[in-house]
Amino acid sequence: MTLYALCAGVSDYSQWRNIGWDAPDLPYSIKNAEDFAQILIANFGAKPENVGIQRDSWCSSGNFLSAINNLVEKAQPGDAICLFFSGHGTRLQGRASGTGDASHCDLWYDALLPQAGSLITDYDLAVLTDRLDANRVSLTVILDTGYVGGIRPVSAAPQPVGIALSEAMRAEFVAYCHTLAPVGLCLQNPLAALAGNTSAIRDENGKLVIEVAESVYQVDSAKAVVLNACAPDEIAWQIHDPTTPNVQNSVFVAAWKAVAASANGPISLNYQDLLTALRTETDRLMTQQVHRMVSYAKMTQVPQLYGRSDRLSQKLFSSSPAGVSG
Numbered sequence: 001m002t003l004y005a006l007c008a009g010v011s012d013y014s015q016w017r018n019i020g021w022d023a024p025d026l027p028y029s030i031k032n033a034e035d036f037a038q039i040l041i042a043n044f045g046a047k048p049e050n051v052g053i054q055r056d057s058w059c060s061s062g063n064f065l066s067a068i069n070n071l072v073e074k075a076q077p078g079d080a081i082c083l084f085f086s087g088h089g090t091r092l093q094g095r096a097s098g099t100g101d102a103s104h105c106d107l108w109y110d111a112l113l114p115q116a117g118s119l120i121t122d123y124d125l126a127v128l129t130d131r132l133d134a135n136r137v138s139l140t141v142i143l144d145t146g147y148v149g150g151i152r153p154v155s156a157a158p159q160p161v162g163i164a165l166s167e168a169m170r171a172e173f174v175a176y177c178h179t180l181a182p183v184g185l186c187l188q189n190p191l192a193a194l195a196g197n198t199s200a201i202r203d204e205n206g207k208l209v210i211e212v213a214e215s216v217y218q219v220d221s222a223k224a225v226v227l228n229a230c231a232p233d234e235i236a237w238q239i240h241d242p243t244t245p246n247v248q249n250s251v252f253v254a255a256w257k258a259v260a261a262s263a264n265g266p267i268s269l270n271y272q273d274l275l276t277a278l279r280t281e282t283d284r285l286m287t288q289q290v291h292r293m294v295s296y297a298k299m300t301q302v303p304q305l306y307g308r309s310d311r312l313s314q315k316l317f318s319s320s321p322a323g324v325s326g
């Protein structure tokens with residue numbers, strides 16, 4: 001098996017601010033991509049020449065999608081592909097509802113913000129992976145981002161990740177979104193697989209609450225397994241601690257690094273066991289690093305796992321039933 005990977009990190013969001021987006025820079029996204037690439041090499045046996053890294057200006061939407069296309073073209077049966085992104089996320093309206101009012105959308109997409117270009121959604125990934133045989137090539141998408149946002153960064157404090165919708169768009173989302181398509185599942189028909197997966201969305205004193213059962217995202221038509229840094233209504237965090245080099249990362253990547261350090265060599269976990277380990281480390285880091293700010297004391301970040309149910313019991317990057325972990 002050959003493991004191919006693309007690790008992308010965006011710290012500079014000045015181009016989005018230049019066109020009116022409230023997109024603060026993120027101090028450690030590039031370092032997150034570099035550190036995650038090292039985890040793939042040290043703990044999963046990836047060869048350095050098979051791990052690409054995109055930093056800031058190189059991570060435009062065009063370059064990011066072109067690199068993914070190249071990996072899909074290159075992968076052979078039995079190989080594995082890993083896509084990693086660290087940076088801001090937001091949400092994008094998809095399809096109008098059946099109410100007759102074309103301005104109201106019932107399908108919304110989570111979206112990644114590259115350094116420049118256009119937003120990247122699951123639709124874009126689905127187009128690129130349409131020809132990929134998910135039974136013969138393993139595809140894992142690891143997203144170090146959040147989609148809610150809305151909290152202004154505080155100097156020398158943990159940095160929130162995610163761009164909030166405008167007030168008008170947020171009201172539309174709360175009132176009319178019934179189906180939310182996460183990035184990474186690579187679904188050709190998201191409505192067929194996910195229709196009505198948001199049982200309730202409400203705004204509680206400025207905090208968005210989205211009720212989505214985790215089992216909803218166990219989708220048999222998914223092309224990939226997706227590990228996301230947080231739940232759909234949570235904010236992801238980057239740890240701003242110049243005095244502690246080992247945690248100059250996002251909470252999510254710092255949790256990955258802790259799991260890798262515990263393994264002290266090859267990581268041999270299935271996706272579900274890895275999720276448990278990441279949640280334990282994320283909770284510890286949130287307590288130590290984020291909750292020390294009084295205004296952040298009630299914030300939560302719980303990593304999520306999406307994909308085909310039969311894949312979730314397999315070892316990471318395994319492309320065949322032989323990779324099932326007992």
